[in-house]
Amino acid sequence: EDQVTQSPEALRLQEGESSSLNCSYTVSGLRGLFWYRQDPGKGPEFLFTLYSAGEEKEKERLKATLTKKESFLHITAPKPEDSATYLCAVALYNQGGKLIFGQGTELSVKP
Amino acid sequence: ETGVTQTPRHLVMGMTNKKSLKCEQHLGHNAMYWYKQSAKKPLELMFVYSLEERVENNSVPSRFSPECPNSSHLFLHLHTLQPEDSALYLCASSLGRTGPYEQYFGPGTRLTVT
Numbered sequence: 384e385d386q387v388t389q390s391p392e393a394l395r396l397q398e399g400e401s402s403s404l405n406c407s408y409t410v411s412g413l414r415g416l417f418w419y420r421q422d423p424g425k426g427p428e429f430l431f432t433l434y435s436a437g438e439e440k441e442k443e444r445l446k447a448t449l450t451k452k453e454s455f456l457h458i459t460a461p462k463p464e465d466s467a468t469y470l471c472a473v474a475l476y477n478q479g480g481k482l483i484f485g486q487g488t489e490l491s492v493k494p
Numbered sequence: 495e496t497g498v499t500q501t502p503r504h505l506v507m508g509m510t511n512k513k514s515l516k517c518e519q520h521l522g523h524n525a526m527y528w529y530k531q532s533a534k535k536p537l538e539l540m541f542v543y544s545l546e547e548r549v550e551n552n553s554v555p556s557r558f559s560p561e562c563p564n565s566s567h568l569f570l571h572l573h574t575l576q577p578e579d580s581a582l583y584l585c586a587s588s589l590g591r592t593g594p595y596e597q598y599f600g601p602g603t604r605l606t607v608t
Binding site: 415429479482 | 597
């Protein structure tokens with residue numbers, strides 16, 4: 384069964400304390416992996432798409448990487464405004480537009 | 495308006511009511527989606543429309559009835575819902591159904607069934 388697991392479920396950081404979020408996947412054929420940010424009461428906001436192992440993408444304090452089994456979202460020197468739930472999703476071959484989402488990591492950054 | 499919009503943002507309905515959720519995308523996309531998001535659970539895909547044709551229905555109960563009159567608009571008609579249907583309902587759109595293409599989400603409708 385295709386599965387996406389994110390860890391940890393919740394992460395509390397001090398401002399400036401760098402860390403990483405993990406998204407591990409067990410799927411039959413990865414076509415792409417997506418990272419989203421979701422603020423409370425809002426819809427997910429697209430961050431990155433990764434297509435193949437070894438690929439990396441960066442945006443401000445965020446850097447996403449991909450291996451054959453997992454993806455990491457590295458947060459460098461986070462600020463309180465980075466507090467949100469981060470979602471990982473995968474698209475598979477022969478699944479059309481269907482995305483399989485993980486349960487998310489709730490990040491809290493304290494000043 | 496830009497991006498994906500949804501109305502209403504909040505909805506409280508009784509189990510015997512009939513209501514509709516509306517989604518509109520201003521991105522020129524060809525595929526639209528309905529998702530259900532419950533607390534502490536991953537997003538669940540409900541329906542997929544590509545060029546106004548329903549291409550996927552993920553075993554969703556018949557009390558949820560989608561409608562896609564054109565590639566910019568998507569509706570979710572609700573009737574005789576159950577309390578466990580209370581959740582955040584999200585609409586999304588993408589350039590196409592195959593790709594893979596990133597999906598862009600609306601702000602959601604918070605539904606409470608009493």
